[in-house]
Amino acid sequence: MAITGLGPHGERAVPADQIVMSEAEAAAARAGRYSIAVVLHTTTSDWSSQELAGMVSVLGSYSAAVIEVVDCGFDMNVQARELQRLAHGPVDAVISIPIGNAMVADAHRSVSRAGKALVLLDNAPTGMLPGIDYACVVSTDNFGLGTIAAELLSPHLPEEAVAGIVNYGVDFFATYEREIAFRKWMQLHRPDVTLVRDRFQTIEEAGAAFDRLAADNDDLEGLFVTWDEPAIRVISAARARGLDLPIVTADLGLTVATELCGGGLIKGIASQRPYEQGVAAGIATLLALVGRPLPHWIALPGLAVTEQNVIEAYQVVWHAPAPPILLNARKWSAPRLATS
Template sequence: MQDKGRDGPAPSPFAGESPSAQQAPAVAGLGPHGERPATPDQIDLSPEALARARTGGLRVSIVLHTITSDWSRRQIAGIEAELRRVGAVVDDVVGCSYDASTQVAAIERVIRRRPDAVISIPVAGAAVAQAFRKVSSAGIRLILLDNAPSGLLPEMDYVTVVSCDNFGLGQIAAGLLSPHVPQGGAVCVLAYKLDFFATAQREIAFNRWMRRERPDVALSQLKFERPSEAGAVIAPHLDRHPGLDGLFVVWDEPAVESLAVLEGRPRRPVMTTVDLGAGVAAALAAGRIVKGVAAQRPYEQGRAAATAAVASLCGHAVPPWIVLPGLGVTAGNVAQAYEMVGGAPTSPERLAVGRE
């Protein structure tokens, strides 16, 4: 995986502040082909395009790596809300259980249904690339979320990639973990084994930030293939390294799987992760192990992806890399941030109760 990100000032952890009062950090990362980021407001639909979309009977299929995570549910909700606004419909929603062969079969099945557009997050790179290439070859607009499979090109094979700033998320997570790691401490990165642009960017940015800002810290790495395996991966590492001080997990599902292992240890390393799902938000509010989260904005990302699909179908040019900045979340602002990224309004007290 090539390093397409760039260094920049470490984003502020925003400790104790309300997300609505924060200024969004500048986007730190570039696209899968080095594209400069565009913002979602650059694809707002004109009244003429809206009118055209509402009379077109547009159908959009959604094919995700999973449909059970909080991130996925929020993404789907954002897509559906935007499509309803413009009079389009969701033709199908498919989850692929993080399995490349399942996703290849799903994509081929969706192509036979002939929707006007497909919005999808590929579960891997080369393993699914050929199936995704068939989407545009069939005359169907393809909007990608977070990840562009190896060899696929914008305009030729897909319209755009809509993503959070994954390089920035890695920087945020490093900045949130650092104050809780002692001088000369040890930190492990629990990374995704498959070829996946978004998580690779987080990993690169986290490591680069730590080496620049905390050269005293010893870094190690572990990899999992499915989120459910994360606990089994981290447990033997803790047996060998009981003095581990910190852990960065590249997204919240494997982070929650790891929490069960960490909580059973007499000495618990602190953790940061990416994505503010209910489980990790509750752990952050409780303040025992999780000390910070670099949150995406999945509901807004979903709306942006739907807008990009409709704009492309109406003949509008769409930037090839559309990005939203991440949000640094601590125990002090977790309730507000949870609502902001698409969860139900709640309080730190209710989040803490949810963990018990």
């Protein structure tokens, strides 16, 4: 699938598979025996575990080590504090997914100003400049994910339907891109559909955001939730209301994959490729450390996942056999599927 989204400064993407090391760069990276810290919004999601696995694998193959992984718990203040600490700590580079925007910009700048390589995931805070404040951003094509989600939901929406969007309420480039693309596709291809929206500030509030949306729109006939963890809360809230709504989301976590495979409320998933993104971030970090200028926006395409291809897609994304709970999902009725 083509990469359709642009970077935070309007950059055209360079595909991640084009970022490769020369023999001389690989030798320099191994000789450097670099130490890297990874700063994540959370370490508890399926996405995070795969992203980290990709980084650790590729960095280890070049004699580099991930010496610390920081879980910010979606807290911007925690992230700012930890980045300031790492800026003065014994690491050569930091890979970080910025939470929010302006509030964490200065903390990220402190890393690069301390002479350490800084590679960002998905988002570049306002005012930070590529090649100056950070080496590059490595991301999934989030605009493409929003397009995939709209394409997957459309067949489940009748004419003149009302469809909801439940999105993250924090200023975050990746989730904004998904919503923009979802809306654009619907306007072009399903102008008969009316879109309504609510937002959540934390994952735990996603169910409440859906409840507000459903209370204000009793004719709701479909839903896009911006990623899988809030989607799990929305599924529970929808079932509590007795609603049988088709839902699409992003990220191929096990719970939503099982829901999709078992014919539950999830009808499609716009999947990222977190392991490959982690590999790309690791290679970009090593290249920055050995002095190669990098493209400012490195991206990977999304993957459309349906009930028909979910098991194969899960194995591709996770680089592992599908677990028994997923293989057995089609034998279960939807209410028996895990929703929390």
